[in-house]
Amino acid sequence: MYKNSPIAAWRNQKSNYLLQGVQCAVCKALFYPRKYRCYCGAMQFIPYQFSGKATLLSFTQITMPSVEFAEYSPYCIGLLALKEGPNVLMQLADITFEKLQVGMEMTAVFRRYFAEGEAGMIFYGIKFIPIELA
Numbered sequence: 055m056y057k058n059s060p061i062a063a064w065r066n067q068k069s070n071y072l073l074q075g076v077q078c079a080v081c082k083a084l085f086y087p088r089k090y091r092c093y094c095g096a097m098q099f100i101p102y103q104f105s106g107k108a109t110l111l112s113f114t115q116i117t118m119p120s121v122e123f124a125e126y127s128p129y130c131i132g133l134l135a136l137k138e139g140p141n142v143l144m145q146l147a148d149i150t151f152e153k154l155q156v157g158m159e160m161t162a163v164f165r166r167y168f169a170e171g172e173a174g175m176i177f178y179g180i181k182f183i184p185i186e187l188a
Contacts, residue, residue, distance in 0.1 A: 071164065071178070071180070072103065073103070073104045073162050073180050074086075074102065074103050075101075075102050075140065076088045076099035076100065076101060076102055077099065077100045077102040078092040078093075078094065078096050078098070079098035080092065080094055080098065081094040085140060086136065086142055102138075104136055104137075104138055104162075105137050105138065107136070107159070107160075107161055108134035108135060108137060108142070108162070108182060109159060110132050110146075110156060110157065110158040110159075110160055111132070111134060111141065112132065113146065113154050113156075115128050115151040116128060123168055125168075129146075131143060131144065131145050131146060132144060132146045132154070132160070132182065144180065144181060144182050145167075146160075146181065146182055146183070147163065147181040147182070147183050148184070158185075159186075160185060161182065161183060161185045162181070163180070163181055163182070164178060164180060165179070165181045167179050
């Protein structure tokens with residue numbers, strides 16, 4: 055029964071924990087998160103492990119977060135260009151809004167997102183930090 059639990063399903067999502075996307079088997083386009091149909095129309099994909107290196111394209115500060123993220127407010131999110139090509143929108147960590155700059159080199163790290171109350175499940179995933187802090 056435990057193999058079909060929501061917790062097991064969440065923990066097996068490689069895209070959330072390993073920054074793993076897919077590459078089209080036909081045209082070699084890269085996607086994160088995974089797609090089920092490529093721009094070229096193909097539906098055959100190969101798992102692709104992204105390096106975790108990125109450039110910050112844009113960013114903003116969240117001051118009115120959803121309930122899950124209230125204790126982390128304010129926090130920043132950024133639009134990043136992964137080294138391999140795709141753009142992703144991710145939470146940023148270990149830096150204040152005032153120190154962020156477009157063009158900064160960033161790297162992926164594994165961090166806590168939030169917890170469901172004091173005794174609830176803890177959610178983890180990928181965030182990005184400036185490369186000089188890694």
